[in-house]
Amino acid sequence: MGFSATLGQTLYRFDDLGSLLARASPARSGDRLAGVAAGSDAERVAARLALADLPLRTFLTTDLVPYEADEVTRLIMDSHDGAAFAPVAHMTVGQFRDWLLSDAADGPALAALAPGLTPEMVAATSKLMRNQDLIAVARKCRVVTRFRTSIGLPGRLSVRLQPNHPTDDPAAIAASILDGLMYGCGDAVIGINPATDSVGRTTELLSMIDDLRRRWDVPLQSCVLAHVTTLIQVMERGGPADLVFQSIAGSEAANRSFGVNLAILKEAHEAALALKRGTIGDNVMYFETGQGSALSAEAHHGLDQQTMEVRAYAVARAFRPLLVNTVVGFIGPEYLYDGKQIIRAGLEDHCTAKLLGLPMGVDVCYTNHAEADQDDMDNLLTLLGVAGCSFVMGVPGADDIMLSYQSTSFHDALYVRSTLGLKPAPEFEAWLATMGVMDSRGRMRPALEGTGAGRLLASSTPKTGEAA
Amino acid sequence: MSNGTFDSAFDPWANLRRFTPARIALGRTGDGLPTDRLLEFQAAHALARDAVHQAFDAEGLAEQLDSLAHVIVRSQARDRATYLQRPDLGRKLDEADKQALTAMNCPSKGSHDGYDAVIVLADGLSARALHDHGAALLRVMMERLAGWNLAPVVIARQARVALGDDVAAALNARMVLMLIGERPGLTAADSIGAYLTFQPKPGVTRDAERNCVSNIRPDGLPLPVAADTIGFLMSEARRLKLTGIGLKEDRPPELAHD
Numbered sequence: 077m078g079f080s081a082t083l084g085q086t087l088y089r090f091d092d093l094g095s096l097l098a099r100a101s102p103a104r105s106g107d108r109l110a111g112v113a114a115g116s117d118a119e120r121v122a123a124r125l126a127l128a129d130l131p132l133r134t135f136l137t138t139d140l141v142p143y144e145a146d147e148v149t150r151l152i153m154d155s156h157d158g159a160a161f162a163p164v165a166h167m168t169v170g171q172f173r174d175w176l177l178s179d180a181a182d183g184p185a186l187a188a189l190a191p192g193l194t195p196e197m198v199a200a201t202s203k204l205m206r207n208q209d210l211i212a213v214a215r216k217c218r219v220v221t222r223f224r225t226s227i228g229l230p231g232r233l234s235v236r237l238q239p240n241h242p243t244d245d246p247a248a249i250a251a252s253i254l255d256g257l258m259y260g261c262g263d264a265v266i267g268i269n270p271a272t273d274s275v276g277r278t279t280e281l282l283s284m285i286d287d288l289r290r291r292w293d294v295p296l297q298s299c300v301l302a303h304v305t306t307l308i309q310v311m312e313r314g315g316p317a318d319l320v321f322q323s324i325a326g327s328e329a330a331n332r333s334f335g336v337n338l339a340i341l342k343e344a345h346e347a348a349l350a351l352k353r354g355t356i357g358d359n360v361m362y363f364e365t366g367q368g369s370a371l372s373a374e375a376h377h378g379l380d381q382q383t384m385e386v387r388a389y390a391v392a393r394a395f396r397p398l399l400v401n402t403v404v405g406f407i408g409p410e411y412l413y414d415g416k417q418i419i420r421a422g423l424e425d426h427c428t429a430k431l432l433g434l435p436m437g438v439d440v441c442y443t444n445h446a447e448a449d450q451d452d453m454d455n456l457l458t459l460l461g462v463a464g465c466s467f468v469m470g471v472p473g474a475d476d477i478m479l480s481y482q483s484t485s486f487h488d489a490l491y492v493r494s495t496l497g498l499k500p501a502p503e504f505e506a507w508l509a510t511m512g513v514m515d516s517r518g519r520m521r522p523a524l525e526g527t528g529a530g531r532l533l534a535s536s537t538p539k540t541g542e543a544a
Numbered sequence: 545m546s547n548g549t550f551d552s553a554f555d556p557w558a559n560l561r562r563f564t565p566a567r568i569a570l571g572r573t574g575d576g577l578p579t580d581r582l583l584e585f586q587a588a589h590a591l592a593r594d595a596v597h598q599a600f601d602a603e604g605l606a607e608q609l610d611s612l613a614h615v616i617v618r619s620q621a622r623d624r625a626t627y628l629q630r631p632d633l634g635r636k637l638d639e640a641d642k643q644a645l646t647a648m649n650c651p652s653k654g655s656h657d658g659y660d661a662v663i664v665l666a667d668g669l670s671a672r673a674l675h676d677h678g679a680a681l682l683r684v685m686m687e688r689l690a691g692w693n694l695a696p697v698v699i700a701r702q703a704r705v706a707l708g709d710d711v712a713a714a715l716n717a718r719m720v721l722m723l724i725g726e727r728p729g730l731t732a733a734d735s736i737g738a739y740l741t742f743q744p745k746p747g748v749t750r751d752a753e754r755n756c757v758s759n760i761r762p763d764g765l766p767l768p769v770a771a772d773t774i775g776f777l778m779s780e781a782r783r784l785k786l787t788g789i790g791l792k793e794d795r796p797p798e799l800a801h802d
Contacts, residue, residue, distance in 0.1 A: 248566065251560040251564045252566050255555075255557065255566075255569055258555070409629060410628065444596060444729065445727055472564075473567020473568070480731075485567075487576060490572075491575050
């Protein structure tokens with residue numbers, strides 16, 4: 077099946093749907109590396125012209141990654157909700173973009189539509205959207221999930237407290253956790269990337285956070301981002317595992333490179349549900365994604381990296397996650413070269429995931445060999461705050477000393493919340509007020525005299541001193 | 545700012561800083577970062593970025609090698625921007641350089657089959673790491689490889705780890721030791737990573753078939769300690785005829801006590 081469009085005097089031909097999508101994608105280094113990017117700006121716009129006229133239902137009859145060979149394609153096709161799709165079934169991709177921006181596409185309409193959308197439809201449409209479209213449409217989507225806090229309520233922005241340490245030293249991690257709590261962070265999750273993937277260390281770190289949570293009655297959930305098979309063993313041995321984490325991607329082969337498949341994820345999901353540790357909800361999964369991971373695993377099936385990324389969201393939504401985030405600038409400049417590409421990708425990932433009904437957050441981040449700095453991160457963070465992003469990262473001083481990259485800091489979280497009038501999750505906000513971390517005007521200004529915050533710090537310091 | 549202090553420019557829990565090198569208890573001005581902390585971060589990031597983009601002085605490094613035989617080559621990535629976006633080109637030797645190396649190769653003759661190993665000094669993501677520690681690391685490495693039939697030292701520009709596979713194939717060397725500048729972090733911008741590969745096959749060898757020793761720098765893994773570990777791995781690789789997940793760094797007790 078070929079496609080074509082004329083721009084000026086030139087007729088551009090596109091061999092198949094996959095190359096049409098790839099050529100229509102905004103420029104990024106990863107698609108050039110894969111050899112699928114448009115050769116010129118004109119070819120890119122010609123591809124968008126052809127894509128705009130394509131019926132949305134084309135994506136229900138074309139498998140970009142073969143159905144027989146890929147369980148992610150089978151999941152997408154077999155779980156498609158035809159009734160939910162009906163209101164937009166007659167539209168082309170271009171008409172669907174117009175509809176998304178229209179007054180008719182309000183929060184309830186978008187929520188009802190989500191099960192009727194496939195990743196490929198959403199990816200295709202996003203390629204016709206400017207950054208402001210991605211922000212405006214994402215802002216209209218409402219996705220609320222719950223475990224011990226509520227994620228994604230209007231006017232709220234949650235923060236994952238990320239207290240990593242190069243050797244998983246519990247005292248060092250505890251110090252970073254206390255610092256983050258004093259800055260009002262941690263309502264999405266306290267999530268540690270472990271340096272070593274072991275059942276024993278994972279259980280030790282989870283127990284430390286669980287003790288803190290119960291002693292100070294903090295409404296929060298914890299997670300050690302070890303491999304899903306490690307967490308299954310932790311749960312089997314009775315470890316206090318709130319959430320199960322896994323990195324996922326958009327094809328069966330890419331997921332294999334992460335050592336997972338849908339059956340393993342299902343097993344972990346059921347094990348976590350059986351523990352019934354959530355107090356106000358039972359969303360127990362936490363997924364990370366990122367453009368370029370499929371190409372990096374040589375499992376992209378000739379598709380562009382953004383389409384492959386959105387396919388990963390089909391995997392995520394099958395397990396009703398509490399949290400999903402793209403690690404947008406982590407993968408490096410061979411996939412996203414500079415601040416412009418990272419910002420575009422972050423907005424795409426957030427909007428497309430929200431359209432598919434996911435509680436999407438973003439790790440606003442970069443590495444030292446990318447053409448990006450804190451100014452670019454300020455831009456993306458602010459844009460995501462406007463777009464209604466579910467959560468961002470809080471890393472001490474923006475410097476992750478274990479993973480050696482730069483993310484957003486506790487200070488950045490304060491900035492975006494105060495500048496845009498966003499609040500923490502309501503359960504966590506109430507705790508911050510009770511403890512004296514938050515003042516009567518909703519600002520994080522910890523009072524330590526005769527408050528819970530003061531007692532928390534005083535009690536924790538000698539304890540960590542012994543550990544050191 | 546009447547009395548020169550802000551109520552929140554200092555976090556009272558700053559005593560926690562002794563537990564972690566993480567940037568905690570930085571203090572605040574309003575919701576923002578105090579000026580000294582802002583500039584502290586920018587200084588670390590600037591050093592890291594400069595290390596990534598600093599031009600590699602291959603000739604200067606060659607001069608530090610005293611009388612050791614060496615040759616300078618480059619990858620197919622012509623400049624830094626290409627190098628950063630096209631890792632595939634950084635893994636391939638320039639065609640003319642490949643032919644030059646082939647002309648220097650060690651012919652297979654009876655029991656004397658090619659070079660035992662070739663050592664490559666490569667810029668990678670930090671030329672500064674090689675400028676500062678490359679020659680010194682090579683020197684301590686050579687002391688541990690007495691009796692080895694080594695190829696001339698290769699100095700490589702705009703190189704990724706897998707460029708060593710092309711180098712070893714062209715020179716007919718059974719093993720390649722790649723000493724390459726690591727991606728700079730905010731803490732250190734001068735680390736060398738060592739990658740050891742037995743019988744590399746260009747375009748085929750996977751990362752799981754290599755052994756890596758990382759964070760080699762005076763304030764990280766000291767050079768002599770790194771050289772001991774690498775020397776041990778090279779001897780074991782030659783004995784077992786493999787590298788990668790089948791070759792472990794853990795030395796048997798009798799060797800560790802040497």
